[in-house]
Amino acid sequence: MRISRLGGSIAALGTAAVLAACSSGTPASTGTPAANAGPVTLEFWCWGSAQKANVEAFNKAHPNIQVKHTDVGGGTDTATKLLTANRAGNGPDAACMEYETLPSMIVAGALADISAYTGDVKDAFSPEVWDLTSFDGAVYGVPQDVGPMVLVYNKKRFQELKIEPPATWQDFAKVAADVRKKDPEAYLATFAPSEFGNFAGLAQQAGASWWKVQDQTWTVGIADQASLEVADFWQGLIDKDLVKAEPLLTPEWNNKLNKGKILTWPAALWAPGVLYGIAEKQAGDWAIAPLPQWKEGDDRVAFQGGSALTVTKASKHPEAAATFAKWMETNKTAYDVQISLGEYPASLAGQQAASSSPPPKLTANQKDYWDIATKAAQRTIPHISWGPNVNTAKSAYQDAVSAAIKNRTPLRDALTKTHNLVVEDMKTTGFKVAGP
Template sequence: MHGRIARRLAAMASVTALLSSCGAITGGDDDVVTLDFWCWGDVQTARVDAFNASHPDIQVRRTDAGGGNDTATKLLTASRAGNAPDVACIEYQTVPAMVVSDVLADIADKTGPLTDTFTEETWQLTDFEGHVYGVPDDIGPMVLLYNKARFDELGLRVPETWEEFAEVAAEARAADPDTYMATFSPTEFGNFAGLAQQAGATWWQVEDRNWTVGFDDESSLRVAQYWQDLIDQDLVTAEPLLTPEWNNRVNRGEILTWPAGLWSPSVIYSIAEGQAGDWAIAPLPHWEGDSNAVALQGGSALCVTSNSDQVDAAVEFLTWMATAQESTDAQIAGGQYPASLNGQAATAESPPPALTGSQEDYWEVATEAAASTVPHIQWGPNVTTANDAFADAFSAAVRDHTPLTDALRNTQEEVVEEMERVGFHVTG
């Protein structure tokens, strides 16, 4: 618990600096509308620059407020102070919590023409019974990113099922005792959520304001036990990702795969540029049966905040970000998979990311994954609490060698306890 409190305090402390950057720029041409925009990622620089160059009457000023969790925490504080930015990137799983806290504006009356720009499943990530709280920006359908050069060297096959994944993990360890098939990270809430959703889990459901919470449902427990078995057999490492130690393992070719969203090649390339062209993506392994369904891991919407008094200009910015070729080209070049249909179509004419530069069918695999996502995933009103509870419980389980299934049950208890404490009716 102490780690979670420290993280939240640190995030709160940095809000003061961000608040000072919000609000309209004074001086200059009175006809120019200035929008403040909070969003992480280098890809946003090129997009904002292109928008500003083509819209002299609307200028966007971007601030990187940190990643998804940091931005959400800071945005909540800024909104309560009445000084939130006009537009912010919000991860899909966090949108319901922002809606419940009245952080986001309903822009349904201004976004009707945009609905045909997305698949129904994608649009529903921000549309709640006709109330629209953002425009989808990028999505992260899950795939298996793997080091093809090392697979070829060790004579390994690409697994099609999770049963085969475990078999190949054993073969890899036998072929090279320093090599592991993958890493189970106890702090990656979104990754585990995606794997559980693929297996059939539904962590939150609501009907007539009655909530059901299922972190310890049968599907989730099955996934936890699966990874527990791999950890117990020393077939995967159990450690946080992107630490110096983990990065060194990747650079030495000792971590062979990463089941993750389509943004994963750009992350690995950022720490292992020397492996450009060595990696590839394959469909995410599935459970028994013929289903090729996968969940989304990551992805975000562009949302107008309830504090903004420039809603029309903000929606114009969102519309350009979703539909302009310059915008989607920058996304693709930066390693994002666009949420819009026109952006996804443009990937067919684009080279693959540098890490997977030798894979001719990269975008075909990516497109198939995007077309096979699990529909109608419901996120709850306290995802941040769930994220923190998960990280605390699973980190303790890995450290103390206690069952991951117990960590899931602990997460369930904490999520339900908070929902009931703040007034939600939880029926199961």
């Protein structure tokens, strides 16, 4: 990949498919094992409770590569701080990075191509998952976890209200109305204005494509027909008071959840772990179901979230850092820790191990949990592309949608505003963008 800069700005990308997730990388070679190169110390930035135990296990198994772990915040914080550190020339050797953020970090020149060191682990992942970190023949990370979307629901409350998990989004609207009639204090779901990734996943499930690039020309589709139809769907539920438009995971929201007044969360497989952290007393009361379908019979879903372990351009030991990344994402010790904490590993072996493990504590009584989870992972939509200015899009979306909820203006107008701001930002930065 070749990326040029104009006056400190990122210019147009040098190849047609440089950021299209459908372009899988072809590693050059596996290289010489870094552990033979002598003792090195690596700085590693990553969030999440699985990191500490895994780093300790890696260090014990690799006396010649010692890793120092620092949690500098979640995905957005890590990306922002890495860019700052990269400009100052003092970044870490390795860092976790959310899949949606990878393109912008590649464009910014913060990540190293590690294709020369990863050929031996490519087959440890499904092609769809490996493609999340592979762009135009280059590899910029080893997949860590994935988040195929499902419907997480309070099975106990569903049984009390005599309702069933909806198979389609049309059914979802009917069940939402039924919930309001049977328990006027309860809502089937929440529409959270700040959840950019969640809405993107639902739009992708409906057929949306928010970014595409061909022959160095980008097409932006944040306000494409599929996305607008998804916005209209949620608009109808909000206008009829069938879902609650409010932020997630606030003290107020957590209180409602604990009282059984929020009954579902359409989200990724990491969601049961999050909910258990705020509603431990409901352990065993919840379950997952397939995500409702926009078109009956089409069971494809998008990823919501997930991350990879990347090697930075600042690293003086890229081969050792790649060795660390590969171990962290393919070693049994590492993925067993992930599973125990409710994460769904990206590696095939990790997913197989998860399928024979107990379900997360929140859904402890669901015997078919991993059957549903595995099918969701197998039916994820391939070739989803993220653009070079996702952080701009996220901020614009959150501002526009929050204002729309507050002012009771159409969500579709908020999407259009977001689309226009993203296109304007890309053009200003130096990208060639097709259409308005």
